[in-house]
Amino acid sequence: MTEASPSHDTREHILAVAEPMILGRGFTAVGLTELLTAAGVPKGSFYHYFRSKEHFGEALLERYFAGYASRMETLFADGVPGPMRDRLLAYFASWLHGACDIENHGSCLAVKLSGEVCDLSEPMREALAHGMNQVVGKLSAAIAAAVADGSTTAGDDCDALAEALYSMWLGAALRTKVLRDPAPLQRALDETRRRLPQPD
Template identity: 30%
Template sequence: MARPRRSESTRQELLELGVELLSVNGYNGTGLKQILDAAGVPKGSFYNYFASKEAYAAEIIEFYMGNLLRMFDMVIDNHTGSPVQVIRFAYRNMITHLEEGSCRKGCLMGNMVAEIASSSELCREVMCTMYKGWRERFTLLLEKGQQQGEVRNDMPAETMTDLFWQQWEGALLRMQLEGSTAVLEDSLELTLDRLFRP
């Protein structure tokens, strides 16, 4: 018996739904039945798209981070300001988006790292790959800022990139705890205006 043809629109819908559900409920708090009911997809059809829930989660992470990286690339390519202005613009847009979501979601990848990086090698590998993609972009911006005298040059750009990621993810956790994006604004300004300045 022939397997049903895959529909790319259904696959896209499942990935978008997965981002929403995993952002709010986490991996362990999101059941496969909940996903299928929300999408109106039979269980058998789900496995035409994804080999398992773990494989689905890995693709959700790649989909989510891929979208963020494409948006970051658009800002980098189209913003006419300095490297620090580009970073500030991109992250203030992110803060606005998080505020519109009532501060409930945080960063899907950061949440997934905390929840399943130690138990799913597949998801961990995808998260490492996506982090490296972000790290390369951010480091290039800081190196450009160093060349222009806008960013301190007594510390490697890679080190500052890692510090930014670590403080931003910590600030996202506090945002979820306190229900306010004020901590993100403070974190962004402290990093850009004090830690990174020459």
């Protein structure tokens, strides 16, 4: 097995240290000096790993969505026990638990950064759009699988339903952050159950 290079390891370490800091305070509020000090990386070496802070932000989002996609694939993989509808509801319930972790500022980098960076950085906006589209695609495939296994009668337009559900959850997560109240996410979960009806 090929081992990661020291350069790759350091780059990954910077990104891993940065994610919780940016989840807590946002992208623009975290300075490079503070980040590199927290990572234990020499201050002058940042530009060896990233062309700019914008490029760093793009890499951070790409890393986040790659990990997110991997977790979705594990949950929705063929051979995993349980009806696909149950797994879809478990996925959305995990949003409720993660986004309501007020002490740790929630766990969704997409929710945290979408309002902050889209008007500031086109590459970061594109990384967000690409990552979100991947999530919607995986949700659509999972809804289609739930229809196929008979666990829901949600209908044939899985793409539209996946887009609607994901957009609803993004909005509910933002409302939860503003209100510091899980009620919007709980209502989103109730609506998701309704939009993924079980057979009579």
